[in-house]
Amino acid sequence: MADAEINQVPPSEETKAEGEETKGPSKSELKKRAKEAEKAKKAAEKAAKQAELEAQRAAAEVDFATEFHGKLPLNQSQTRPRRPRVQIASLNPNMDGQTVLLRARVQTSRAQGNKMVFLNLRQRIDSVQALLTVTPEKVSKQMVKWAASLQDESIVLVEGVVKKSPEIIKSATVGDVELHLSQIHLIAGLEGRLPFTVEDAARPDTEIETNEEVQYKRVLLDTRLNNRVIDLRTQTNQAIFKLQHGIGHFFRDYLDAQGFIEIHSPKLQGAATESGASVFKVSYFKGSAFLAQSPQLAKQMAIAADFERVYEIGPVFRAEDSNTHRHMTEFIGLDLEMAIEEHYHEVMELLDSLFKHMFASLRETYKNEIDTVRRQFPADDFKWREGPEGTLRINFRQAVDFLVEDGVPREVLDDINTENEKRLGRIIKAKYDTDYFIIDKFPMELRPFYTMPDPEDPTVTNSYDFFMRGEEILSGAQRIHDPTLLAEKMRSKGVEPESMAFYVDAFKMGCPPHGGGERRCSPGTRRD
């Protein structure tokens, strides 16, 4: 049909154009034109006839491969043939010649003529190249055409033979094999247009900036967030969520082995706590409740209740109307608290071991995921000090001195703001070749009321922050376990102990010395 149209159009176009050029055509010219028109008409007729014949032939031609392709009926668990399916990640050259069955997304498809189509098939962070070629009695032209017409992101069930690839296929993560398909069925298609391709969403900035072909293919943050379900399908995001899973796992893993138990403190609270300004209010039947801003009070009360060592991974809510990556209205906090025997450095050292365990385990177990993220977001290797020298620890005063030496005026260093934190990270990296360090002994005025003062210098506290690449990753301290001193410190920070009686009372019934740490921004305490 397409061919026939092309044959018909040019003559009429030509006629028109020439007619406009002169005022009137000559006789011979008219004769010539009539002859040409006749010729064109005949050609058109011939073409039309040919097209018709071809259509008839096509209609008459039985697709011998209808069983091997097409849309499957909606899966309502009609049958259970129990045919094993494989994961793309498991495919390898040793499987050369094996027939496998798998479910995957069509990331992209590319037809070559009408006899062959290449498909990039994806599962989570893995992909493989698949090939469908017209083959007598096995793969029909119709089947290839149908496969080539599948929308990107369709979910298909394919059967094919694993073939060792003569050269590494760079467009797939499993590059040493390809799949020669014998069957392809659609499990779930798309309704409507894909807002962006997963391939575009995974491009590194450097590629977009240097490669003219893709310079307009940047997917903006708003577009991503408005289509989060698509954006999460990028191999980068799949890897990030797997790493996040790993972080939770290694955190618990280490602490479980140290005798901690996991708690889930209530998120709906009867009173606003810590700093009333940034708390969300909830309509609670005829009254009001508030969303917990942190498990701080609950986990300390768990220590007063003899839990000895507790941790929590859970949502934290902060009513902060700001738009930085350090101030969110909801995020997942990692918290721990433990009784101490002699000294708060017991907690600090446990936290340090915990972090080193997490760093090493992530690198060991999730290399593939880390490499995947780096393809979109290039980053240097993360460095920390292992071995007998241990993690670098400096006091807050020393940190200030480092910054002063580097040219920051001492007057602005009552606190270390985000910019100076980054600068300190660079100074430490240059001096000690580590991306990870601890600052101990923060000034009292930068810490919340429950922080234990230093036994010798009351302007300083038994508190610490952990840093990674110039950003605080954890904040912690010894807490006050004595109700009298606690009430005194509350008043000095403008909090009425009576307003938090449920909390102060817990310490009146006897509480061991304790300390902890938390991964979360601390508005109202340190740096806002």
Added chain:
Amino acid sequence: MADAEINQVPPSEETKAEGEETKGPSKSELKKRAKEAEKAKKAAEKAAKQAELEAQRAAAEVDFATEFHGKLPLNQSQTRPRRPRVQIASLNPNMDGQTVLLRARVQTSRAQGNKMVFLNLRQRIDSVQALLTVTPEKVSKQMVKWAASLQDESIVLVEGVVKKSPEIIKSATVGDVELHLSQIHLIAGLEGRLPFTVEDAARPDTEIETNEEVQYKRVLLDTRLNNRVIDLRTQTNQAIFKLQHGIGHFFRDYLDAQGFIEIHSPKLQGAATESGASVFKVSYFKGSAFLAQSPQLAKQMAIAADFERVYEIGPVFRAEDSNTHRHMTEFIGLDLEMAIEEHYHEVMELLDSLFKHMFASLRETYKNEIDTVRRQFPADDFKWREGPEGTLRINFRQAVDFLVEDGVPREVLDDINTENEKRLGRIIKAKYDTDYFIIDKFPMELRPFYTMPDPEDPTVTNSYDFFMRGEEILSGAQRIHDPTLLAEKMRSKGVEPESMAFYVDAFKMGCPPHGGGERRCSPGTRRD
């Protein structure tokens, strides 16, 4: 001093009483009295002198044991001697003769005369008997008196020698040794009166009902909740929280091995979802937000985003103004969702294996904790079917038939209410000797809009509940992954698909067949 008082009082009492009996004493009587008075006076003088001497002696007597007892200064991490401390649970007869140091609560103390005091020392679920006896140059009378005066629930640091116990001490969990103390210091005392003792809070009902001595010592629920920090210290509650930790651990453990990843879906949502009636509203800056009633929609969207297998353990909020143990405004939900290859029984069977893994692991790892809970709350052994026969599965219709056979009128069995659920549990236990079973194929009208209909009977769904001792412990189903069928089912249940476009749209971009399960009450769906 006490003795002196007793000696002084009787004579004056006697005089008075006798004086009232007669009108006037005789001469000889007066003489006798004067003599007696003189005698009494001398005795009193003697006693007073003795008492004075004793007081002088006591004052003069240097307490040679001041170093070995007393209140420690507030721990502000002054020093770090790094002296190893032990756990009560680790004490055993093989340590006979060893000196140990430990921090513990004084659960109870009982003085025997003024030379000996017994202390019941407690750490979490473990306790041991300690003994402090006056010993020349080591333990002074003052020290014993001070130790005996410690309030219950004080936190002490004790040093003592482990001694094999001649007979099992029933009042302690570590009954085969006792500690002979050489030092006892107070780390944290109490301010005010203990509302109830931890011992009373841990008594089983049967003891309270049968033992006259403790019949008024029942601690009521309100008192417990108003003093939760004390109530949580009972060995029962310590064990319950450890078991809860174990449940989370084994849940994750099993699912991690099956390729699941943990997600943390947002709790603050822009729109009320599932059933608008029971959702909490939050003031969100100038607008409103809503608390997530379940991760249902989020976890399904994670499947549409290619996560393949996800789970979540996190808070769930339900604005239900009721007071049953099955309807709470906040609780921790355990949720999972996975893509299925062929049939929803893949999910059902994975859930079944998950539960059996949890049952067996809890019994194996937490025997001590289970026994501890049973001391306060006696219960039979939990029975489930292991082995080739597998878990008992029946269809909803069969469950109804069982109840009808048992005498329940069929007319009331459109749904199985809580009472009939319990009854069914008893029927199944009698018939099959199991406390654990599955009901499959619930009617469409009892299930939420996202439940996949059975391929043959549209009045029935591909959904199941798991039961334990006649109570639903999990609800789950295959979900609808097709956006057209989903919208149709939403409308048939009175939900406008447009009002949840973010959810319906996720399926328009292609979603694999999937199913899942959740441990939570389902108001608005099944049984309210």
